Amino acid sequence: MAAGVATWLPFARAAAVGWLPLAQQPLPPAPGVKASRADEVLVVNVSGRRFETWKNTLDRYPDTLLGSSEKEFFYDADSGEYFFDRDPDMFRHVLNFYRTGRLHCPRQECIQAFDEELAFYGLVPELVGDCCLEEYRDRKKENAERLAEDEEAEQAGEGPALPAGSSLRQQLWRAFENPHTSTAALVFYYVTGFFIAVSVIANVVETIPCRGSARLPSKEVPCGDRFPMAFFCMDTACVLIFTGEYLLRLFAAPSRCRFLRSVMSLIDVVAIMPYYIGLFVAKGDDVSGAFVTLRVFRVFRIFKFSRHSQGLRILGYTLKSCASELGFLLFSLTMAIIIFATVMFYAEKSTNKTNFTSIPAAFWYTIVTMTTLGYGDMVPSTIAGKIFGSICSLSGVLVIALPVPVIVSNFSRIYHQNQRADKRRAQQKVRLARIRLAKSGTTNAFLQYKQNGGLEDSGSGEEQALCVRNRSAFEQQHHHLLHCLEKTTCHEFTDELTFSEALGAVSLGGRTSRSTSVSSQPVGAGSLLSSCCPRRAKRRAIRLANSTASVSRGSMQELDTLAGLRRSPVPQSRSSLNAKPHGSLDLNCDSRDFVAAIISIPTPPANTPDESRPSSPGGSGGGRASSTLRNSSLGTSCFLPETVKISSL
């Protein structure tokens, strides 16, 4: 009740009169507060909706925005009011907090929007009143969980996309956990699923009576005995596959101990163990009982399907999470069974030839009656027995019906959570794509701008006219900023496609021994290289050309040539290419004619015209580009081999 504190302060100070006569020392003088003005009304304009309140009301909480001098930043002297460009509906709740001292949480608003408003006005979330606190916390926790799931999914989603540098083990594990990452994993997934099904069906079919063997056609034997070899082979094949899968999983698991203790691995072990035990144990009569039990365990292979089915996993998880309800159900049933069994036994004791021979025998009757099965193999014959029997069946319905809705609602909640997670994962791809698009949009805008020669300081009018399209002030400043960064680091921005292509081309060693000039750097880059990094320009030039080539129209061939530039050994033309760049670099300033500098590859001029022409149609996409290439190719022969220039497409 902090509001109350401020209101009652004068009263508390007045009550100090009781101490006055008792004080043995003089009391300190009152603080020199300026003469209290008459209380004034403040106008707070929130997005057009005017709120008016006493100044004292706002002063009650001096450590918030409205209560402190921070609100002066928002004061509009012309209109004499405090203007906030925020949500007026939310402001209502904030203002009510000042008035009543309790912060209420609106039910129909998004909890995050509410949090943001609180943060803006300097209110801590702990101020939410008791009436709304629980709901507020619940919604906030839900939101936080959702965001955490999103982040996890993002990281997990990005994981498979970047397998670089992971070992075989990690790749294998990822293939096991997310079968959709690679085709091989998917194939493996379906193959194991198929074999699980085959194994289970074989187990079932084994017991169907077939016509007897040729010798005794009338006698019916189970199919398993009629075709023992076939079934044995099928069983062996399945077990081999399962064993292999298990061993692979064990190898690939990041934490083997945890894997060994996990439920799925236990199921796997239980599925394949009977076979091996059966192999090593002789089929003698003394162990045949155990052998039969082992065969029963084979049916647990069906649980291996839970890896393949989401719904099964949800079911298992639900049952686990409803353990307490199930426990309660079991306990209450047991109590009821014992009570009713006892009563029925004593009620039916007098009857001759009664089925109710003992209380445990009556258990069966009670269970059958309570679950409303009513087999009819045990029925009471006395009146008391019948009365109690009917009460038993009525109560059975009630006792069983009670915990079931809890389990059902749990299942529904978990199922919907999963569905929501799946939906979010699907939407997340769209969201990520949108984000990437936005990012690349900005970059592309910048690169486009550069291409159009916008960076030229004193560009010719022709080029300037090309970037006539209006850019907003924001864009202009943004591009200027990016340009400054480029200048600082002596690197240039390029797009992902080009970069990865170049990287790929380099790593694969290039394919052709093109020796033509290649594309594209704007003038700015050329002068940039010359001005700030002359010594390193030789390496940078090549890498830059690699990276920034083909903003939109780089050709593989040109990239390969560049790649060829970097690889020293093997083809002779390439080595010659490489030899030259180590020489001195003169960046030709005349290259402005081409809107940028040109990389000329110091090959024998004779080759150049031949090879350049085939490459140019394939390489460029615009007329200008081809002309540039032709120019460059001609120019190559004229330039000294040492010159390295970067040309633009």
Next chain:
Amino acid sequence: MNLEGLEMVAVLVVLALFVKVLEQFGLFEPVSLEDSVEDEFELSTVCHRPEGLEQLQEQTKFTRKELQVLYRGFKNECPSGIVNEENFKQIYSQFFPQGDSSTYATFLFNAFDTDHDGSVSFEDFVAGLSVILRGTIDDRLNWAFNLYDLNKDGCITKEEMLDIMKSIYDMMGKYTYPALREEAPKEHVESFFQKMDRNKDGVVTIEEFIESCQKDENIMRSMQLFDNVI
């Protein structure tokens, strides 16, 4: 358990269920032993409105605006228009978080509650404040005497003073410097009586009190404490 007994039990159970079913149909009125249903209707809010603004202006020494501000705060905190002892104690305890101010708050409550009806209305509140903040020194001393005189018999005995003193020292709490000793209130009471009790008869009357206070420089100087509270 013989068969007859069990049959009887079964019949009884059936009868009980029958009665329950009939109750559901409302044919049998359940015998309710307590009639606490009526208690629910008790009005929990008693709304008290103060006298008009003009009357309060006449009775107290506050200006109209000051009364308005005071009333706004009061009404905000106590929409029902009155403060009872519990609220009073709670309000006062917010200012003294370290110690236990409930006893002193009770004394204050009794001092404010001039008509002794167990609740402090706005008139009582404003009247008390008017005396303390806008009254003469004699008025204030009178009010303080009234506060100390717990049984309102016109004189302060040592026991009353000791109660008051203890309640004030309670507000300090445990952590003080120098540490509070047990005898501190008693000693303080002794020194108070030495100063105030002129005729040494063991009680302090109102005349002795006012006279002694007027002679005490410290007290007179400290009176300006209330100059700009409102």
